[in-house]
Amino acid sequence: KAGVTQTPRYLIKTRGQQVTLSCSPISGHRSVSWYQQTPGQGLQFLFEYFSETQRNKGNFPGRFSGRQFSNSRSEMNVSTLELGDSALYLCASSLVLSAQETQYFGPGTRLLVL
Amino acid sequence: KNEVEQSPQNLTAQEGEFITINCSYSVGISALHWLQQHPGGGIVSLFMLSSGKKKHGRLIATINIQEKHSSLHITASHPRDSAVYICAVGRMDSNYQLIWGAGTKLIIKP
Numbered sequence: 578k579a580g581v582t583q584t585p586r587y588l589i590k591t592r593g594q595q596v597t598l599s600c601s602p603i604s605g606h607r608s609v610s611w612y613q614q615t616p617g618q619g620l621q622f623l624f625e626y627f628s629e630t631q632r633n634k635g636n637f638p639g640r641f642s643g644r645q646f647s648n649s650r651s652e653m654n655v656s657t658l659e660l661g662d663s664a665l666y667l668c669a670s671s672l673v674l675s676a677q678e679t680q681y682f683g684p685g686t687r688l689l690v691l
Numbered sequence: 692k693n694e695v696e697q698s699p700q701n702l703t704a705q706e707g708e709f710i711t712i713n714c715s716y717s718v719g720i721s722a723l724h725w726l727q728q729h730p731g732g733g734i735v736s737l738f739m740l741s742s743g744k745k746k747h748g749r750l751i752a753t754i755n756i757q758e759k760h761s762s763l764h765i766t767a768s769h770p771r772d773s774a775v776y777i778c779a780v781g782r783m784d785s786n787y788q789l790i791w792g793a794g795t796k797l798i799i800k801p
Binding site for chain 1: 722724731735739780781782788792
């Protein structure tokens with residue numbers, strides 16, 4: 578089975594722009610989670626989707642949004658980019674929405690905001 | 692105080708040494724995960740535990756539910772073990788929410 582894929586892998590944007598990141602989960606996985614990781618910081622949970630519904634949301638401003646499609650692919654959008662949004666954005670998929678399920682991570686998208 | 696605490700934050704050791712990374716948590720949990728993040732950013736799940744001990748190659752993970760503590764051990768450490776090791780716990784009162792530790796950065800010198 579193919580692993581979790583994320584596109585694009587690298588992205589450079591300027592302040593005020595918006596960006597859309599994409600995540601394709603492992604085939605058959607219905608849960609997708611998104612995380613932000615800034616240099617030297619741990620994983621910060623953004624949101625989690627299961628069967629096209631957002632089930633859980635982290636403590637991020639409304640500029641961060643996401644969605645999941647019927648094929649379980651997910652996108653996250655960040656509007657009005659700020660310098661502090663520069664980070665590695667990771668998505669992870671699992672079969673179902675459960676803390677007892679193994680999460681499989683994608684390679685991440687590195688976003689640089691200038 | 693964070694609900695999941697890892698120690699040490701940073702660890703440097705010589706090749707061949709026995710490594711221990713600790714994870715303490717303050718909430719009731721349904722499961723505990725150990726993951727490894729390589730310098731390139733990729734994250735790999737190592738173990739999921741709800742009790743006892745698991746072993747995979749040179750890696751051993753243990754959990755003590757009563758003491759709310761887990762350890763990840765690496766035997767005969769090797770420079771390729773250099774990575775950030777992350778602990779995450781699933782809260783018992785939430786079926787799916789994971790709480791993440793800050794990670795332990797391990798460097799193994801040849």
